[in-house]
Amino acid sequence: MRKILVVTAALGSLMILDVPSFAQGIRIGPGGVEVDDGRGYREERDDRRYRRMCRELRDRCENKDMYGEEGQGNCRRYRRMCG
Numbered sequence: 315m316r317k318i319l320v321v322t323a324a325l326g327s328l329m330i331l332d333v334p335s336f337a338q339g340i341r342i343g344p345g346g347v348e349v350d351d352g353r354g355y356r357e358e359r360d361d362r363r364y365r366r367m368c369r370e371l372r373d374r375c376e377n378k379d380m381y382g383e384e385g386q387g388n389c390r391r392y393r394r395m396c397g
Contacts, residue, residue, distance in 0.1 A: 368396035 339350040350356060371392035374381060378388065 368392065371396060 341348045341350060348356070371388055374383065375389035375392045378384070
């Protein structure tokens with residue numbers, strides 16, 4: 315019985331000492347609940363989304379006659395947002 319108590323106490327102390335590694339940031343906003351573990355995935359994801367949006371806008375601007383679009387809407391938006 316004593317061994318079980320010692321093992322349980324040792325395991326409990328290891329779990330208590332390891333708590334700071336579980337630290338996370340939680341954001342609640344219009345996009346829902348987001349858990350940020352501090353690794354920068356959110357910034358990378360936003361950067362990929364921005365590059366993909368610019369790539370699609372540039373494609374729409376350069377090939378508007380192929381897509382059957384008229385006017386300068388996509389080209390203007392591409393220049394304004396991407397540069």
